[in-house]
Amino acid sequence: MNARCFTVFVSVLFFGFPPAIYTQSLTLTGLQNLNFGDTIFPGINKTVARTDGNAAKFMISGDINKEVRITFSLPTVLELTGNTMSIHFSSTDAAYNTLEFGQSTATAFDPNNAVITRLGLDGKLYIWLGGTVAPTHTQPAGTYANDIVLEVQYTGN
Amino acid sequence: MKHPSTSLAIALVAVAGLLMVLSGQVQAQITTTVTASGTVLTPITVTGTNLSFGTSIFPGINKSVARTSADAASFTISGEASKEVTATFTLPTNLVKGADNLPISFSTTDGGHSTSSTGQSTATAFDPNSGVTTTLSTTGNLYIWLGGTVSPAHNQAAGAYTGDITISLVYTGN
Numbered sequence: 001m002n003a004r005c006f007t008v009f010v011s012v013l014f015f016g017f018p019p020a021i022y023t024q025s026l027t028l029t030g031l032q033n034l035n036f037g038d039t040i041f042p043g044i045n046k047t048v049a050r051t052d053g054n055a056a057k058f059m060i061s062g063d064i065n066k067e068v069r070i071t072f073s074l075p076t077v078l079e080l081t082g083n084t085m086s087i088h089f090s091s092t093d094a095a096y097n098t099l100e101f102g103q104s105t106a107t108a109f110d111p112n113n114a115v116i117t118r119l120g121l122d123g124k125l126y127i128w129l130g131g132t133v134a135p136t137h138t139q140p141a142g143t144y145a146n147d148i149v150l151e152v153q154y155t156g157n
Numbered sequence: 158m159k160h161p162s163t164s165l166a167i168a169l170v171a172v173a174g175l176l177m178v179l180s181g182q183v184q185a186q187i188t189t190t191v192t193a194s195g196t197v198l199t200p201i202t203v204t205g206t207n208l209s210f211g212t213s214i215f216p217g218i219n220k221s222v223a224r225t226s227a228d229a230a231s232f233t234i235s236g237e238a239s240k241e242v243t244a245t246f247t248l249p250t251n252l253v254k255g256a257d258n259l260p261i262s263f264s265t266t267d268g269g270h271s272t273s274s275t276g277q278s279t280a281t282a283f284d285p286n287s288g289v290t291t292t293l294s295t296t297g298n299l300y301i302w303l304g305g306t307v308s309p310a311h312n313q314a315a316g317a318y319t320g321d322i323t324i325s326l327v328y329t330g331n
Contacts, residue, residue, distance in 0.1 A: 028189045036195025041240070041328040046195065056191045078193060087193060131193060137327065138200050141237075145194035153186040 026062040028152050036133050040085075043137035050095045050130040051104050058127040058150050059100070062119050067157040070096070070127065070150065071114040078133060078144035085144045086134040093130045103128050116155060198237040199297060201326045205232045208322060210307050214259075217311035224269040224304040225278050232324055233274070234299040241331040244270070244301060245288035249320035252307060259318040260308045267304045277302050290329060 034056035040046050048054045060068060072094070077084035095106030098120030109115040111129055119125045129148065208230035214220050222228045236242060246268075251258035269280030272294035283289040285303055293299050303322065 026187055028187045030189045030191035033191045034193040036193070038196040040195045040197045041237075041330050042197060042200040043327050044330050056193070058189065058191070075193065078195065080197075085195075085197065133195055135197050139197050141197050141199045143194060143196040145192050147190045148193050149188055149190050151186050151188045 026060070026068070026152060026154060028150065029059045029061075030056070030150070031059055032057040034129060034131055034148060038143075040133060040135055040139075042135050042139040042141075045132055045134045047132040048130045050093055050106070050108065050128045052130060055103070056129040056148060057103075058129075060119065060125040060127070060152050062123050062154070064121055064123045065118055066123075067116060067118050067155040068125065068152050069114055069116050069155050070152055072111045072129070073147075073149035073151065074111060074131075075146035075148065078146045080140065080142045080144045083140050083142070083144070085136075085139055087131055087146070088134070089129070089131045093132075094127065096125055096127045098122075098125055100124070100126050102126065198240065198328075199235075201234060201236040201242060201328065203232055203234045203324060203326055205230060205324065208303055208305055210305075212317075214307060214309055214313075216309050216313040216315075219306055219308045221306040222304045224267055224280065224282065224302045226304060229277075230303040230322060231277070232301040232303075234293070234301065234326060236293050236297050236299075236326075236328070238293060238295050238297040240297075241290060241292050241329040242299065242326050243288060243290045243329055244299075245325050246285045246303070247321075247323040247325070248285060249322065252318035252320040254314065254316045254318045257314040257316070257318070259313060261305055261320065262308065263303070263305045267306075269302045271300050272298060274298070274300050276300065 034048060035054040036046050036048055074089055075087055078087050089111045091110040092108040094111035095108045096117055097106035106128060208222060209228045210220050210222055248263055249261055252261050263285045265284040266282040268283040268285035270283060270289060270291055271280040280302060
C-alpha cells in the first residue's frame, strides 16, 4: 500500500466509519393524547400532571440498552378556528421509564429540552407528558387542539 | 488502466460511504404525533343598568335606593350553566361633580342576587363590599341588583354627581 492509499484508508478508518451498526429498527408509537378534558373554565389555568391518567404517553422500541435522544416539538397555543389558547410545559412536565406502568415513578425531565437516556433491557422506553393551558377570562367556548411531536434517534452509544 | 492503489482507494471510499449511509439509516430521526386538546366552557358576560338617586337630593338629607327599587343598579350575567361564580364590586366612596364630592355608601344588604330576571324583590341579599359567590342557573343566568345611600352635606353644591361602579365576575372552578 502506497502513501496515498494509506492516507485514504486512515481517513476511512478514523473518520468515515460509523460508531456502531444497529440491526434493529427504532419505532415510536403515540399511545395516548394529552387530554385537558371538557371543563376548562375561562380565566382558570388547567394542568394535567405527567403522572395523571390524561397525560400523553409514548412508547419507543429498539435495540436493548441503547442510548436515544428524545426531543419534543411543543405547541405554544391550542387552536379553535380563529382563536387560540395558551399552553405551556414546565421543566418537570415530562418523564421517562423503561417500565410501561412506571408512570408514577418515572424520571422527570424538561420537555422543552432534548434528553438522552437508554432503552430498557427489553428494548422499550415509555414517555409521559403533562402540561398547562391558560385560558383568558374571555376565552371563546369550544374544543381547542394542536399537535405534539416527539422525535427520537439513536445517539450511537 | 488505473493503478491498483487508485482502485483500492476508490473501493475504500465507496465502503466508507456505504457505511455512512447505513449509519445514517439506523440513526435517522423518527417522529410521532399526538394531540393536546381541551374544551373551554362559556365565558362570562355581563351587562348593567345604572344606580340612580334621581334629581331631587336635598342638601343635608341622606337618600337611599333599596336593592329592590327600580332605581337600583342591575346586572345581567350569563355563562356556563350551573357553574359557580364570584362577583366582586369596586365601589366609589364619593360621587363627583368637578371638585365637589358627594359621599356614597353601601350597606351589608345593599346587594341582591337571583337566578330569575323577575326575582329582584325576593333576591338573596349580600354585602356588596365583600362580594358574593353563587351558582349560575341551569340556563347559565344570574341577576344582581345594587342599592346604596348618598349623604349630602347641608352646604352640598348643587348639580349632578356621578361615579363608577364596577362589577367583576370570575369562575371559581366549581
